[in-house]
Amino acid sequence: MDDPVQVQLLKQIGEADHVEGLRSLRDQAHEHMEALLPDRPVEQFNEQLNEVHDALIRRSIHLAEAEMARMGKGSPPVPYAYLLFGSGGRKEQTLSSDQDSGIVYEDPASDSPEVQQYFMELCELVVSNLQKTGYPLCEGNVLSSNPEWCLSLSAWSGKLEHWFNEPAWESVRYLLIVADARCVYGDEALLAELKDSYFTDMLETPVILKRMLENTMRHKVLLGFFGQLLKEQYGEDTGSLDIKYGAYIPMVNAIRLLSIQVGIRETATLDRIKRLEEASRLTAQEARSYEQAFRLFLRLRLMTTEQYSDGLYANNGKLSSRKLTREMTDELKSSLRLGKKLQRAVFKQTMGRLT
Structure with a gap:
């Protein structure tokens, strides 16, 4: 049975036209969900809570795209997928979760530096919007605004191959992080292609399993x-x-x-x-x-x-x-x-x- 308060909050989040309004709705959602926690079945609560988080993140990205257009930067030059990692990727966020994010975008036909610059500026705005909405930065800097986590599909494939072939502790940690990647906004097919590369490399480098086990x-x-x-x-x-x-x-x-x-x-x-x-x-x-x-x-x-x-x-x-x-x-x-x-x-x- 739908929660009428939840339905109304999601509608308002989807229509919010500035970050301040989004922050107010985040606070309202937090208060509402906190009141439901003692009595709501945990799976139902978890699904409802993560639906709110997803809505807030999507709207933050939409507002960032709109801001880019207002600044004369235009629309996204190629399709992209905004990725969540960690508990966000697993749809297991708590009432308070930080930002763990990245971007994969379609390989541009030309002007690769300009395309990269567009997405870096977009992600700076997204990360800032989410901070203003109450989401702390990832302490490990796994953020879409970090150029290491904002890459074209081919660049991502190259990075995965490097991590698999160089199984240092940090590389293995990053590979495990990518395993939890979920597309929250944009072209999900790009994440599917990224996961194709991931599992192909996984099969070809079984030694990585020992490091993952550790x-x-x-x-x-x-x-x-x-x-x-x-x-x-x-x-x-x-x-x-x-x-x-x-x-x-x-x-x-x-x-x-x-x-x-x-x-x-x-x-x-x-x-x-x-x-x-x-x-x-x-x-x-x-x-x-x-x-x-x-x-x-x-x-x-x-x-x-x-x-x-x-x-x-x-x-x-x-x-x-x-x-x-x-x-x-x-x-x-x-x-x-x-x-x-x-x-x-x-x-x-x-x-x-x-x-």
Whole structure:
């Protein structure tokens, strides 16, 4: 059943003609979604929330295109796709998420520098619009306004080939980031072509799997040897649980690596689990168990500490253990045990392919 407030907000976002209006609508949407969180089923809430984020991002891009035209820069010279990475790419953004973005555009027939310059200026405006709307910059500078992430299709193909052939830690991290790429605006066929290059290179350089595995196993679940929850020991978050890096990210990473090996192009973790089951990489029982655990991680991540500074929404991924009932604590421990089991299975399967 449609939420009438959501429907109205999406309509107003789609009609906003300046960033200040967009910011006001973002604040209204944030307040509305925050009120729904305690009672709304997590998948429904997640879908509704990410629909709002997508609408805000699309309108920010549209306003940037309009500003480029007003400045005498014209319309986009070639088709392009605006890409989201990270939680945006996976459709798993929280109430407060930062910007992780890039652009792939069609190879121009001529005037390549001018085309590149157009998209760099466009992306500067998009990133600025999103900042004004409350989205912080990516700390790792994975942004469409960074020339390293704003490239033609052929340049992207060359960069992917370089990353696959030079499996340094940063290259592998970037390859895993690209696996989560989703087109939020523009020509989706360009992303499909980019993913064609990605999976072709993947098949031709199996050694990259070992490096991806090392990256994937880097974050451990927050469950101790004796089954106790591992809480933060220092600082202002002492006693809290790092839900983002101790529960959510380990499962995201494990499912993503299994999916890459099968050539699955879906980016949302729950969609990937379904596809892994269809590909017989997970049994039906495993798939249902992992889905249930991941839904809990999504729910708890949405409950983590919200921060607001300098006009930007942020989230540190930490959850006060006091917010957990005994029932939720027991469910979290059970889900974390499943997370450990999944990590062991991924390690075993991946190493099996390397021997």
